[in-house]
Amino acid sequence: MTQDLFSHLFGGLIVSCQALEDEPLHGADTMMKMAQAAELAGAVGIRANGAADVKAIRAHTHLPVIGLIKREYADSEIYITATRREVDELIEAGATMIAIDGTCRPRPQGETLEGLVSYMKLRGVPVMADISTFEEAKYAEEIGVDCVSTTMSGYTSYSSQQEDPDIKLVKEASEALRIPVIAEGRIWHPDQAAGALKAGAFAVVVGSAITRPQLIAERYVQAIRKVEPKHGYEIPHS
Numbered sequence: 001m002t003q004d005l006f007s008h009l010f011g012g013l014i015v016s017c018q019a020l021e022d023e024p025l026h027g028a029d030t031m032m033k034m035a036q037a038a039e040l041a042g043a044v045g046i047r048a049n050g051a052a053d054v055k056a057i058r059a060h061t062h063l064p065v066i067g068l069i070k071r072e073y074a075d076s077e078i079y080i081t082a083t084r085r086e087v088d089e090l091i092e093a094g095a096t097m098i099a100i101d102g103t104c105r106p107r108p109q110g111e112t113l114e115g116l117v118s119y120m121k122l123r124g125v126p127v128m129a130d131i132s133t134f135e136e137a138k139y140a141e142e143i144g145v146d147c148v149s150t151t152m153s154g155y156t157s158y159s160s161q162q163e164d165p166d167i168k169l170v171k172e173a174s175e176a177l178r179i180p181v182i183a184e185g186r187i188w189h190p191d192q193a194a195g196a197l198k199a200g201a202f203a204v205v206v207g208s209a210i211t212r213p214q215l216i217a218e219r220y221v222q223a224i225r226k227v228e229p230k231h232g233y234e235i236p237h238s
C-alpha cells in the first residue's frame, strides 16, 4: 500500500491546501474546493491541516491526503503534528500519510521523535518527516520514516535562512538518502518546482503560491508599489 502511494506521488505536484483560523479562506469546505481545483489541474496529492479539512478532502477528491495538525504547546517550539494525540486524530480523519515535525528539537509533553515514529509504524500509517537540515534528513531516515520533506528549512533558528526554496538541501539529501526527498517551502514559480525535481526531488509540494490568495495578492501589491506610475493622467471625476 505504501509502495502504491509513493509510485503515485513520484514526480508529481502535491498541493498544500491550508488556511489557519486567522486566514480568510479558513474552513474545510473552502479547502476542499481548493483541493478539487488542484485535482483538476493534475496534482497527485494534497497536504492539509486539521482533521476536518483532511476528512472533507478525502471525501470529495480522489487524491491521497498528507495530513498534519498544527497545534501549539507551551513547552515546545514544535507545532506540526507534535504528539500521538494529533496522529490519532489524523488517522481517524482518514489521512493517507501523516506529516510530522522531523526536527530534533524537544517535543511537548515528553514525546520524542523516535517514540512518535515507532507509534506511527505500529498504527500502520506512512510518515513524512518535515526536516530543516541535511543532518535531520539523515537521522529521520535512520529511525525509519518513509520520506522526508524540506518543509522546515528556514523555519528553525539553525537552518539556512533564505527567500528562495532550499534547493541545495534537496540536492544533498536526495543524493545521500535512499528514501524519497520531497521539496517543500517557498516554491513560488513553476520553474522553481521543475528545478527542484531536476535537483533530485521525488515530488514537489507547493502551498502559498497556489492556495493563499492574501499572500499572492500581496506580492503583486509590493511589486507595483516599487514603481512610480506614469504622471500626467487626468483623474476622472463626474
Ligand SMILES: CC(=O)N[C@H](C=O)[C@@H](O)[C@H](O)[C@H](O)COP(=O)(O)O
Residues within 6 Å of the ligand: 016, 018, 068, 151, 152, 155, 184, 185, 186, 187, 205, 206, 207, 208, 209
Ligand atoms: C513552515 C510551515 O509551517 N509550513 C507549513 C507546513 O505545512 C505550511 O504553512 C506551508 O504552507 C507548506 O509547508 C508549504 O510551503 P509554501 O506555502 O511555502 O509553499
